Amino acid sequence: MQDEQPTWRSRAWLAAVLVILGLGAGIALAGFENAAAAGSVLGAAAVAVAAVIVWAALRTRAERRRYEDELAAWAAERAAGAERLRIARELHDVVSHGLGAITVRAAVARRIGGSEDDALADIERASRQATTELRRMLTVLRSPEPAPLRPAETLADLPEIVRRAVDTGPAVELVSEDLRGVSAGAQLTIVAVVREALHNVAAHAGPASAVVRIGRRPGGVAVEVVDDGPVEGWRAQRGAGRGLDGLRERLDALGGTLEAGRHGTGWRLVAVVPDEREP
Numbered sequence: 001m002q003d004e005q006p007t008w009r010s011r012a013w014l015a016a017v018l019v020i021l022g023l024g025a026g027i028a029l030a031g032f033e034n035a036a037a038a039g040s041v042l043g044a045a046a047v048a049v050a051a052v053i054v055w056a057a058l059r060t061r062a063e064r065r066r067y068e069d070e071l072a073a074w075a076a077e078r079a080a081g082a083e084r085l086r087i088a089r090e091l092h093d094v095v096s097h098g099l100g101a102i103t104v105r106a107a108v109a110r111r112i113g114g115s116e117d118d119a120l121a122d123i124e125r126a127s128r129q130a131t132t133e134l135r136r137m138l139t140v141l142r143s144p145e146p147a148p149l150r151p152a153e154t155l156a157d158l159p160e161i162v163r164r165a166v167d168t169g170p171a172v173e174l175v176s177e178d179l180r181g182v183s184a185g186a187q188l189t190i191v192a193v194v195r196e197a198l199h200n201v202a203a204h205a206g207p208a209s210a211v212v213r214i215g216r217r218p219g220g221v222a223v224e225v226v227d228d229g230p231v232e233g234w235r236a237q238r239g240a241g242r243g244l245d246g247l248r249e250r251l252d253a254l255g256g257t258l259e260a261g262r263h264g265t266g267w268r269l270v271a272v273v274p275d276e277r278e279p
């Protein structure tokens with residue numbers, strides 16, 4: 001998309017016409033001995049110049065209108081692309097995390113053992129949560145009117161996110177510094193990092209042990225999630241870890257970083273979430 005309105009060609013062309021007409025008028029005036037004839041030539045030249053000015057102004061206005069229409073179409077296309085990306089990420093969160101939690105909990109019960117009633121209760125709870133979120137999202141997509149937005153997630157939601165992760169199998173410890181004053185945008189990203197990391201712990205390691213550490217650092221907040229590796233007999237769920245790509249893109253766009261890799265017998269994820277409120 002061009003950064004400037006396409007009016008320069010019309011203006012340059014108009015200037016050239018004016019110069020040519022001026023020169024022609026001067027030559028004609030010098031070549032006529034009859035003052036009346038010279039005046040007629042100048043009058044005709046003035047009319048021509050006025051006509052060209054009007055034509056150029058109309059053309060410039062049309063070009064500006066076309067440019068503005070193209071700009072509006074480009075902005076609408078960008079907005080639609082951003083909305084599709086947002087929907088894709090939300091669908092990933094709802095479908096992948098919800099069904100992943102069910103799959104992991106069922107696998108834990110079958111391979112590791114434990115109370116079947118507890119496992120079924122956890123699966124039922126995860127199913128209801130995923131179904132509710134999916135219905136909410138479909139309602140938003142089908143409705144022609146703007147749907148009321150749910151409150152943005154904050155750091156206060158972390159204990160509930162950890163509890164849901166524990167329901168699927170892992171034993172999770174949350175260690176956090178005093179994070180009062182962290183911006184709402186940074187909180188939303190921190191929550192997304194913790195949720196995705198714990199989802200991957202459950203899928204990769206099953207009922208393993210994991211620690212979530214959140215602390216301040218210059219310019220932002222660091223999130224570290226470390227697990228001690230899969231329990232004996234556990235097989236990683238297919239597709240686990242794909243959500244990290246979207247999370248990495250999100251952090252890159254914010255100026256943050258995301259690193260993930262093996263750590264001893266387990267896995268370690270470290271994300272730095274920028275926050276303009278941090279010194």
